Amino acid sequence: MxxxxxxxxxxxxxxxxxxxxxxxxxxxxxxxxxxxxxxxxxxxxxxxxxxxxxxxxxxxxxxxxxxxxxxxxxxxxxxxxxxxxxxxxxxxxxxxxxxxxxxxxxxxxxxxxxxxxAPEFETPFSKETAFTTYDIKADDATLAERVKNLRRSYGKMTNPEVSEEGDVLYATLKQTKEEGIEKTTSVRTDIVEDAKTKKALTGLKQDDTVKIDIKKAFKVADIARILGITEDEADNLDVTKFELTVKNINRLEEADLNQEFFDKLFPAGDVTKEEEFEAKVKEEVEGLFKQNADQKLRNDIYTYGMEQVDVKFPEAFLKKWLKATNPNISDEELEEGFADFLSNLKWTIIENRIVTANNLEVKYDEVINLAKERIYAQIKMYNTNDEPTDEQLGQYALQLLQDREQANRLFEEAKALKVFDYLKENVTLKPQEIAYVDFEKLEKDSK
Known part of the structure; x- marks a missing residue:
């Protein structure tokens, strides 16, 4: 041979x-x-x-x-x-x-x-490579909004006699033309965009009727949902004036800041005072901000690496290989997604070179722990009171990893985290304190 x-x-x-x-x-x-x-x-x-x-x-x-x-x-x-x-x-x-x-x-x-x-290149990261890492601070408005949302989440529904801004009106909307649209539905006043309409919807009682221009009041997607029509139909309404007749007024009252409320959010007895509650909320919010800062750093590292590595790929071969392994893909679909494929491929090679050059290893326990973290976050998203044991999370993780596709995805995610942790230790990080509103503006400007 x-x-x-x-x-x-x-x-x-x-x-x-x-x-x-x-x-x-x-x-x-x-x-x-x-x-x-x-x-x-x-x-x-x-x-x-x-x-x-x-x-x-x-x-x-x-x-x-x-x-x-x-x-x-x-x-x-x-x-x-x-x-x-x-x-x-x-x-x-x-x-x-x-x-x-x-x-x-x-x-x-x-x-x-x-x-x-794979093309030859040097990975572009060293101690001379500098990135800003942000310490995001919660401003009073952000903390107040979070407290409000928490209180509303555990609040109770009431039916006041007179409407206020933020109420939900159960009402009939009738188009002001013969044989026009008529729909009895819930109308959220907090999503009204037009100030005049918002004012018209406050101070109403049961059976009161007001006329509104639905196009001025709501976004097209909201009109479609309220009237039960498609977005195209909502966008092309020939008559946008509607009569709104109040059937009922619903208001979500915020929960009181008392021990019962504190114990629903935190382990019993951990929080007993309003000041302790506010401190916990600030800790939680700034913990989420840390995730935002980490994601910003990851994006900056990714962008820098992609810009610094300028190489060519065997594009004709790769297109032929993609067609061979995906026989149902059309030429148009292949061309449409090929640039993204090359970008992902380039970053994968960069990551793999870093892993190989520095003997980084993704261990099985790390994949298991990552799976447990993802499962825990999903459980808490839908049931804040359910606290699974570590043993239960371990069983769920093992079941998840029996799916080869999920196992590969988690392994790649664990590898990406390993590379990110390595780079954080081997580039220069310049810490900068920043208010959340300024960080939001920074994020918006970078897109």
């Missing part, structure tokens, strides 16, 4: 595999004997089919399968032994399909595969 590769250019190469009969016949003979033991054919007792009969009947098919398996195995070994950083998978050169072989167990086969090679 002879395997070699020839460089086409910096990112393309060919691997050639030559097989003589003595290379493949031993594995073919073994496969034929195993098939003979398992075969159930008319006229033969189970397990007693002569190998010669199997060779005559199924020999070419077995020969083809064994050669294909042998070639793939040897190419994989060759790539590993020669430390070739291959993109995608080797693809057989189409001209080889025209080669004439007898498939009589005496052919000398020669196959050529094209491969894409």
């Amino acid at each position: 002879n395997i070699s590769h020839q460089t086409v250019d910096d990112v393309n190469a060919n691997i050639k595999v030559e097989l003589a009969p003595e290379d493949y016949n031993p594995s073919v003979d073994k496969a034929i004997k195993e098939q003979a033991k398992k075969a159930k054919l008319p006229g033969f007792r189970p397990g007693m089919v002569p190998p010669g009969h199997i060779r005559r009947t199924y020999g070419k098919s077995i020969l083809f399968d064994e050669i294909n398996k042998l070639v793939n195995d040897k190419i994989s070994e060759y790539i590993s032994e020669n430390k070739l950083e291959v993109l995608g998978q080797p693809l057989p050169v189409e001209n080889d399909a025209d080669a004439k072989y007898n498939w009589d167990f005496n052919d000398t086969f020669a196959f050529t595969y094209e491969i894409g090679i």
Whole structure:
């Protein structure tokens, strides 16, 4: 057997595999004997089919399968032994399909595969590379909004006699034209965009009627939801004046700042005073801000790395490989998503180079713990009072990791976190305190 590769250019190469009969016949003979033991054919007792009969009947098919398996195995070994950083998978050169072989167990086969090679580059991160890391502080308005949301989450619904801003009106909306739209629905006054309309919807009582211009009052998506029509229909309403008649007024009263409320949010007894509650809220909010700051740092590192690494890829090969592995993808879909594919590929290579160069290792326990964190966050999102045990989280994590796709996704996420932690230790971070409103503006300006 002879395997070699020839460089086409910096990112393309060919691997050639030559097989003589003595290379493949031993594995073919073994496969034929195993098939003979398992075969159930008319006229033969189970397990007693002569190998010669199997060779005559199924020999070419077995020969083809064994050669294909042998070639793939040897190419994989060759790539590993020669430390070739291959993109995608080797693809057989189409001209080889025209080669004439007898498939009589005496052919000398020669196959050529094209491969894409990852471009060479230096990872662009060092102690000289500087990034800003933000310490985001919660302003009074943000804290007040969070407190309000928490109190509303545990508040109670009431039905006042007179409407105020922020109430939900259960009302009938009737278009001011004959045979127009008529819909009894809930109307949130907090999403009204027009100040005049917002004022008109306050001070109303049951059975009161007011006229509103629904296009001025609401966004198109909200109009569609309120009237139960499509967004296109909402956008093309020929008459936008509606009569609104109040059926009922609903108001969500905020929960009182008392011990019962505190114990719903925190372990019993942890918070007993309003000042302690406000301190906890600030801690929670600024903890979330830390996640925002980390994400900003990750985005800045990613952007810097992508800008600094300017390389070419074997694009023609990669498109051919994507078509081969996704036969249902259209040429238009392939072209549409190809730029994003290359971006993801470039960053994956950058990450992998950092992992390899610094002997970073993603351990199984790290993937398990990450799965537990994600499951815990999901549980708390839907049930703040449910506190799963570590044992339960471990069982859920093991079940999740039985799904190969989920396991691969979590492994890649754990690897990304490992690289991020490594880079934080090996670049220069310049801390900067910033108010949340200023951080929001910074984020908006960077998009």
